[in-house]
Amino acid sequence: MTSSSLPEAPSPTPIPAHGEGQHASHNLTGFVIFLLSESVIFLAFFSGYAILRLAALDWLPPGVDGLEWRMPLINTVVLVSSSLTMVLAEHFKGKEKLWLFRGFWVLTMAMGVYFLYGQAVEWSGLKFGFTSGTFGGTFYLLTGFHGLHVATGILLMGLMLYRSFIPGIYAKGEEGVKATSLFWHFVDVIWIILFVLLYVWRA
Amino acid sequence: MTSTSLSPEPPGSWRRYFGFSTDAKVIGIQYIVVAFFFFLVGGLLAMIIRGELITPASDLVDRTVYNGLYTMHGTIMLFLFIFPVLNGLNNLLIPTMIGAPDMAFPRLNTAAFWLVPVFGTLLIASFFVPSGPATSGWWSYPPVSLQNPSGYLISGEFLWVLAVALSGISSIMGAVNFVTTIIRMRAPGMTWFRMPVFCWTALAAQSLQLIGLPALTGGALMLLFDLVAGTSFYRPEGGGDPVLYQHFFWFYSHPAVYVIILPVFGIFSELFPVYSRKPLFGYVYVALASFIIVGLGLIVWVHHMFPSGVAQWMRNLFMVTTMLIAVPTGVKVFAWLGTMWGGKIRLTTPMLFCIGGLFNFVFAGITGIMLATVPVDIHVSNTYFVVGHFHYVIYGAAVMGIFAAIYHWFPKFTGRMPYEGLGKLHFLLTFVGANLNFLPMHPLGLMGMPRRVSSYDTEFAFWNVLASLGAFLLGVSIIPFLLNMISSWVRGPRAPHNPWNAIGLExxxxxxxxxxxxxxxxxxxxxxxxxxxxxxxxxxxxxxxxxxxxxxxxxx
Incomplete structure (x- = not known):
């Protein structure tokens, strides 16, 4: 992490365990460990949602007859496709076609922004709030917490886009793109589970 | 490899201990010193609690104050003493034991440490807000924790949740760092089965942090929303479920006990061979048993909730899994006994602390099996039996193991030898004090004395007086320890590189x-x-x- 800014010291013998060249992949290892840990918090929210819903006598608050699913479905399609455009972007980065990489990367970001926009439109049209029983509470908690992750993903992508303009930074085995893409796929998978739990699961 | 940009002080200067250093050895000592500061605060609260309980009447402090005292005592001792002190040992020992120059992410390490004084201050500040500190016990169960009788937004409970959430973030940052370091930065030739057991147990404990802590953080976030935003995740009147919080809380907080005790198993496994002059008996089994404890430790949490209205099949299942934990733990205990058997035992201060800690741990294990049994548990639930059991685990075994580690590795990281005489006095006071304090809690619990009360029936007076005397002895025991640490660091004899004739990279x-x-x-x-x-x-x-x-x- 810190050593990348320091000049490489000449090493008399190769030290395979913690050589300078491997330091970047420490970051990726650390990031994967963090993501695994982060998935548990979603697991906690999902199981809390399921337990509260299964135990509820009246799950829907009065005056609410369920969630509209068409707009979230469009959102789902956009988010899942954005994972594919991201794979394409990474593919072009591997082929060192930086402009194609940037193009698909920006497309992915735009799809993420569209997702957040769709989420905001959905929220503003709802007849219940955060305090409308456990139904409202879990709905806003799950979608809001996921939305925060989408926003974080877009920010990370913006950072990586900026870094792509720094000469030579992607040539030295830069791992930020890989980490960001892992994060984005993670956010995507979480959304699919969330979509099934919130919109597909009918009482 | 370590960044010098953040620590302008020259190496060796005492000033670097007061700044944002990225050196794991400096951070380790910072963790330990800060942890012992909070240990004194938490210990002072314990002295007031035992002072109150020396007489049957509620005469020393107000009842509400008493509720705040035990809540803060538990919270401070766990989140501000024992986790930070163990992270301090991890910082000192993991890089030196595996031959790494530093942690994998030195700056993340600095950030994780400096969160400790931040959330420590937040928690201590709750003594001074108008509502007073949190009063719902260290587990903060709703609906009690959601009462907020004072009506202030910044209540003691609010600060409690905030501090616990920040502590979780700090521990996750630490855990990512420790696990990455152990996986990726071992010395050449150090295969998994050439790694010291302390690193195995640290890896196991930190994996538990990574799996368990997010659940508590998520649960605490929902508690915070219930407290300040008007949601009803845990409010029965809004369709919520208070038992759900208990699941979240114990899904982490039971494994948290293994997060605490596993590194202590590591310390025992390092020290018994040194002071018995024999190889660790069954090294591979001791190392692997740590991960069996991780696996089982994640599926026992409901044993804290037997009286909370859980289904009968859950009670049976979790009783069995809890008892199964005794198998990998037993493997370790017998491995340590096998190590000492026929060995050339040297009764140095660290070895005395290890033997004392092992004795207390076996006792705590036996009462643990009793508590796992559903009928016994329902009988003694929320009594002093439970308090006695976990104080044997935490103080009797874990804190004594930590003292052993401090005396054993003190010369390595300070360059000075600790004094043996003061150390042995410290051991004697600790061992006698801990047993005198915590043993009487078991008969009290079996007689039916509930925990978290400031007044009690006079028939409980005899054992309570004994326990209070033991507690005061424990309070005194810290004096030779502090005296020893300070004076030997300042003017103790210079330590050679290997004063105990130990084997290990450090x-x-x-x-x-x-x-x-x-x-x-x-x-x-x-x-x-x-x-x-x-x-x-x-x-x-x-x-x-x-x-x-x-x-x-x-x-x-």
Missing amino acids: WLLPSPPPEDNFGEHVPTVISRPYGYGSGEPLVENQAQIERALTLAEATR
């Missing part, structure tokens, strides 16, 4: 080690650890390395 470094440990010259490990009595070298060119160290010591 003992092939000068005392104290240079900032980047082995630097570019990391020795290649060629055999398993704990080769006591075999005469086999641990690393290539060991004789030359040791000769150079001895020569440097003779000329300093």
